[in-house]
Amino acid sequence: GAGVSQSPSNKVTEKGKDVELRCDPISGHTALYWYRQSLGQGLEFLIYFQGNSAPDKSGLPSDRFSAERTGGSVSTLTIQRTQQEDSAVYLCASSQRWGNTGELFFGEGSRLTVL
Template sequence: GAGVSQSPSNKVTEKGKDVELRCDPISGHTALYWYRQSLGQGLEFLIYFQGNSAPDKSGLPSDRFSAERTGGSVSTLTIQRTQQEDSAVYLCASSSTGGSYNEQFFGPGTRLTVL
């Protein structure tokens, strides 16, 4: 069965450039989450979608980060004017309803390297 997919799997960019990361959740999952994982660090929450709305975007580290979700499905995380500290693995997860106690299904992540 199809799980959560993310693209690209790796992205190398130069400082100051914009990048877009894509997430395709499991079909029918209404909740979608973006996390960031740096080496030796835990998963850092970025933003949560329920359908196309983002009721919790408290984890976005700066206004250079934005995300959208369309059709209750695909989500794009955009980082503008990338900085070296943005280098990390960006993980997307989806869950069936987004309520408490629901397990999250993670994608393989996008490894972002900012030179």
């Protein structure tokens, strides 16, 4: 696609429910990142994919968070048993270059609200 696409753009869920957030990166981009941004805060790194493998998942805050990437393309971030502190904007970014020297192209984000 022309840009990084994320869905849903907004998600309201009840505490304890599971949610899935989807990211469709720019075609041909091998690197994919997930970040989390709370209101007025910086970008908190969650996980990084190179192809389908995740060499760096150090930022996942707990075992309720998991992510996968299939076919070197679409990625899904899953949050199980959501808590109110999970409320944030989840941003996905892709990069043409692997490693840490490539420009990141961000999607519009998925805003998650946990009631």
